[in-house]
Amino acid sequence: MAPATEDLSDFQKEIFERISKNEVCELKTLLAQRKIKMDFVDENGMSPLQHACYKGNKEIVQLLLDQGADVNACQHEHAYTALHFAALSGNAELCHLLMSHGARLTATNSVGRTAAQMAAFVGNHNCVATINNFIPKADIDYYIKPQGLQTEPMLPPHLADYFHKFIMHVNVNPVRVCVNLQRLPALLENSAKIQKVLESMRYKEMTRGAEINEVMAFKYHYLSCVVAEVLKCQKRQEAMKAEKGEKGNEESEEKKSDTVELLIRRFLKCSKNDSLPEYQEAFLRESVREFPFRESTIFRQMVATLASTDPPSAVSVISAAINGQRGFFDGAQTCVTCGEDKATKKCSKCKAVQYCDRECQRLHWFMHKKACARLGQSPANNGKLTDVDKEQISNAVGSRLQNLAVK
Ligand SMILES: [Zn+2]
Ligand SMILES: [Zn+2]
16 A cells, blocks of 8 residues: 555654754654654655664664654565665664664565665675674573473573673684683583573574574574584593593683683694684584585575685685675784784784784784794885884774774
């Protein structure tokens, strides 16, 4: 049924007008005057909320949500939802806001595209990653209560928030996943339970009928593989300790975090310069192969890419599968340890590699120390600032200022 614009009252028309001009204060005043349902649409079937999302205006969107606007209501002529418009606007925080208000991630427009796919199409990489990594809190709540015949929940309730945070991280580099785990000892101590929950979540994503989410299913699968690897290392170390005999409890407490560090080193080790880290590459390829849903598009695409001649690294294939392809990404500011973007700290000796922080530099030093002296001597890095250096320093200062502004 075509929405009839002539039915719009002057009041409703004024609301659209304020939104299209991004006039937050005026809109606030207007909405305070009269209680009105936010379910009306313009001649294209667009609601006030959809207009605000199209504008990428988070403040107005919040205002409309507070007025009870339905985040999933959709009468748009091409079936674009509020999330589609937010994704096209390029405002990732706005996407997050809509999703935490229950926006459906899998809704497709009239050409069968989800919001994340539309964001990828126009190159809004942050929106793609934010949408693909969003997990409703309700998905976790299920696991903190005993289900069916269970006598205890699969996830101890006090871990819910840590776990929620852990699975929403955008950077899926295995080193980063390990560092994240290392920083949450409560999760680390329960790695067996965490792994079971991840496996169950993977299964759930693939059995949602029309709402199947292959990307999320694969992410849970992948995280469960990393946690399983940590678990394997923990068990191996316990077995070795048992062989050597007990040597006091204080020492074994410390060993727990060392287990993750050993695994991180294994992930970083390359036997040759400028080659891929062999163990990491093999582990990641194996993780892809073990994805149980072999008919899925995501599985077939990854396998095909990894089997091509001169394939990209497995970590880049997995990142792209989960977070979307990124165009024009030169990796100039990527942390060599964990793959994080906008790594602003350089090795002070050679200035040839970048890290997120001291911790990433420390973890990488056993590999980097051999290369550091050699890189430091190359003519391009003779201690003077090059133009590239200057640009990177100004970027670093810029992003630090931005961080200050956010906090
Ligand atoms: Zn890093
Ligand atoms: Zn160096």
